[in-house]
Amino acid sequence: MSPRSPRRALWLGLLLACGACGVGGAAPDYTAEELEAAKAQLRDHARLRTFEAGLPFGEEWVARVPDDAELRALYARQLAGWGLFRELHAQADRILSEDEDDPWGLYVRALAYLAEREYSAASEPSLGAWEASPRPEFLAAHIESIRGRGAEHLLALFSTLDSATLAAPEVLAIRAEIEFQARYELGDPTWADSSLASYAELRARWPDHVDGYLRPAENLFMANRPEEALPLVERTLALAPGSADARSLHWRILAGSSLLSAEQRRPAVEAGMAEFVDAAPETVRGLYAMAEAYRRLGDGMKAAELETRVVERAPHSLRATLISQNEYQEAGDTMVRLYREEGRDSPAFLAQLEVVRDAVDRYLARPIYADRYRASAYTILFEALNSMDPVPAEPLAEAVRGFATYERAHPVNAFGIGAAAMVDHTPYAREAAEIARSGLQTVVDAVAMDRHLFRTEGEFEEQLRFQLSRVYDAMGWGYFKAGRIEDGRHVLERALALEGRNREARYHLGQVYEHFADESEKSGDAEAAVEWLDRAEDSYIAGLGSARVGENPSQAAIEALYERRNGSRNGIEDYLATLDERDQIRRRERILESRVEAVGTYEPFRLPRLDGSLVDSADLEGRIGVLHFWGTWCGPCIVEMPEYQKFDLRYRDDPDVRVVSISNDASREVVEEYFARNGFDFQVLMDDGYVQRAGIGGWPTTWFVDRDGYVQFVKVGNTSKLDEEFSWRVEAIREAADGH
Missing domain, CATH: 1.25.40.10 (Tetratricopeptide repeat domain)
Known part of the structure; x- marks a missing residue:
């Protein structure tokens, strides 16, 4: 019902009855x-x-x-x-x-x-x-x-609507779009057929509604089925010869498919343009559509002529802004191509950085339809400035400020990568840290907008933790560089708690530890200095192990640390060759030192497998047990699942060890679908409230239990080298029991 009051409705009715009388009673x-x-x-x-x-x-x-x-x-x-x-x-x-x-x-x-x-x-x-x-x-x-809530949610919504609403053309069209979306989200190609069927229903019920022809035509063209798309577009043009939307798709099909020979494409497109000019008034939108068509045909000169007319006619318009973007976007594309083909030190690439800078500066000086159209300009400008040697400090700072102000599609780039570069190359470390801090909620919101793209809550959480870790890294690094040492340390440790494979955070935290070593040396505490340098070394080694692809700041840092501790680089090659072994030794020592001091037994259980059969904790008696608590909703759990599969396989046929996985998911179907998609086959038990009775407070949690039922090790949180580190715990329990 309308929210208007009866009195207001009556007044509006009288107004309409008198022909919407003008001011002073003038006749309309x-x-x-x-x-x-x-x-x-x-x-x-x-x-x-x-x-x-x-x-x-x-x-x-x-x-x-x-x-x-x-x-x-x-x-x-x-x-x-x-x-x-x-x-x-x-x-x-x-x-x-x-x-x-x-x-x-x-x-x-x-x-x-x-x-x-x-x-x-x-x-x-x-x-x-x-x-x-x-x-x-x-x-x-x-x-x-609300399309961001996902196709499954929206399809359920359609099931609640009455038949009259479902038959409306606007609803039929959006339902078909959601079904097309479901084809990719749900990984089921039959939804594409459902979408086409809904569009066919729209055409049958409303034969003069162009959405029934144009929207499926675009989907078919995107699916590389131009021969099916073209007749639908031609039906649209018969209904609406003056539609720029229909003309644009028609020109894309003619120019971008094999339906016509190369010689036939331009005449066919230009014939369509002539029909469009006759059918529609000249507008900047129509001129822009024709300019785009000429660019697809490779005629930049003709496209530029039409674009000039748009800008002259409406310099502050949306289309004029889109045209103005072309220059810096093309310059940016060339920059990326030269980087890939010739490398970052090539003269051509370095020269192109200035071309990009000048093109963006010209764009930002022009009228811009809305601030959101500044975002990509600042993104490309930042990439160019950050690649210069030396990096120009003031221009970079301005670029990061603009980047953070306007970028919303991928805010982690602005508040993480951009802010970190501002710390490294400008005197504004404190400001950069605050820029990063201000972007935390923006990053959360941006990842949440794409929640429907993730199969499980765990995969969603993994991506969220990954992006937040980058922002916390920039924030912590900025605080450290600005002199807030303890704040920097704690925030960097937070970054690694979110994502242990963040190699930049590993490097930055190593730098913080070296700072503490310097302070200890100044105060005469040599023992503390050695401990801090050991921690720095561990952080750099972990940073190397997290990703040995591309430039890694921990590589140079660990070499410099070796020289610092040894007075020269003599023997460094042998040292670097043993890093993996040294890392392994230190990790194993820390794990064995983490044995539970006051061991105790655990709450017994009787839980169902995925097939419904029950497993009793009494089955573990006399064996070494590994009880692993996880869920598909848990991001850190998802990260380590491939390693957990390897660990399970290692002990699957060992009669002395029993590995048990307990899922906290709401249904077996969720786990079964996750297993099928990832190829996992380890045994899973379904929680029935046991995790609450057992007092599990963090995810994932793993208990390592001796043959007498006493918990000897507890691991909370994920492990990047799970197979190796879990095996150390199992073998330590076995060796202790065997008297070794």
């Missing part, structure tokens, strides 16, 4: 019938996606009837077709200033956020519009806003 220049016809025509433009003609038509009618919320919303749909989110917000402001709960205004606000790709922000207004007035277009906007 339209009739009620003409207004309804205008609304119908705007709906037709949306249905046909002829936004080039719909936008000026809507502008004319909104100027004539400024207080009709429905008319403004129908005009806003044309703006949405252009992607003009600033103008959409202005229309929403106008409607909602009269009534903050007006469903048309809420719908337009949602359209604005969707055009801006701020999907979570669009959820509330779109839901409010749908609840106030259950119109199909409101529901479609809401479903679009």
Whole structure:
């Protein structure tokens, strides 16, 4: 139901009955019938996606009837077709200033956020519009806003809708899109067929609605099925010859597939352009679409002519901004190509860095439609500046500030990599640390937006920990460099607690430990200095082991540390050759020292396998037991699963050892699907509340139990070299029992 009061509704009815009388009683220049016809025509433009003609038509009618919320919303749909989110917000402001709960205004606000790709922000207004007035277009906007929740969730939502709502063209179209999304998210190709069937239903029910033709055509073309896509686009063009959306896809198919010979492509595209010019008014959107087509044909000169017309006609427009981006994006593409082909020290690559810098500077000095279009410019500028030798400090600092201000698609790059570079190359370490700290929630939000892409909660958590670790590393390194030594140490240790394979954090923490060694030497505490240097060495060795790919800062650091401790580089080659062995020895010593001092028994259990058969803890009596608690929702658990599979295989046929995995997942199906996808086959028991009774407080947790049922070792948290380190614990228990 509409939120308007009966009195307000009566007032609006009287206003419409008198022809929307103007100020001072001036007679309107339209009739009620003409207004309804205008609304119908705007709906037709949306249905046909002829936004080039719909936008000026809507502008004319909104100027004539400024207080009709429905008319403004129908005009806003044309703006949405252009992607003009600033103008959409202005229309929403106008409607909602009269009534903050007006469903048309809420719908337009949602359209604005969707055009801006701020999907979570669009959820509330779109839901409010749908609840106030259950119109199909409101529901479609809401479903679009929550696509991040995943196809499975959305498909369940469709099952709750009545048949009339499901048959609406807007809902049919979005359902087909979700089914197409499910094909990839759920790994089931049959959903692509379901999507095509839904589009076929849309065409059957609404044969004059272009979404039934255009959207499946685009999906088919993306799936490399142009021969099936082309007839659908041609049907669209018969309905809407003046649609730039339909023309653009048609030109992409003609120019980018093997349906035509190379000689036939340009004449075919240009023939379509001539038809488009005849069918639609000239707009910057249409000119931009034709320029893109010429670029695909390889005619940069013709494309540039059309782009110049766009910029001259509307220098502050969205299309002018997109055109202005081309220069620095092409320069950036060349930079990446030269790096891959010739390396970072090649003269061509180094010269291209200045080309990128100049192109970005020119872009940022021009009118820009909205701040979000600054993000990629600062990203490319940062990459260029950070590759220079020497790195220019002030320009880099400005680039990182802009990078962090505007980047939202991949914020870990700004708040992690960018902030760390600012620490390394500028005098603004403290500011860089604060930039990193300010981005923590942004990173969490960005990863959460892609939650539906992860198969399990564990995989989602793994990615979240990975990205947060990079940001904590930049923050801790900045604090250390700014003189907040203890803060830096604790934050870097936090980075490694989140992700032990973070080699930059390993290097940075090693530098912190060397600082403590310096302080100990100054105070005359030689023993403490040696301990700190040992810790630095361990950190560098772990950093080398975490990723021996590409440049690794721990390599130079450990060589410098060797020279520091030995007074020269004599013998360094032999030392470096034994690093893995030294790392192994130290890790084993620490593990054996971690044996539980006050050993005790554990809570007995009787738990089901995946097949339902029961396993009793009494079966472990007389054997060495390994009880491993995990779940697919646990990121650190997921990280170590391949190593756990190796460990299980090592002892699977050992009659003296029993390895038991206990999953805390909600259902067997979740575990079975995870196993099938990853090829795991170790034995799993399903928790029935046992982990709570047993007092498990961290994930993963592993108990190592002797033959008498006493827990000798407890490991909480994941292990990068699980097979090796778990085996040391098992063999230590075996040796102790055998009297060795």
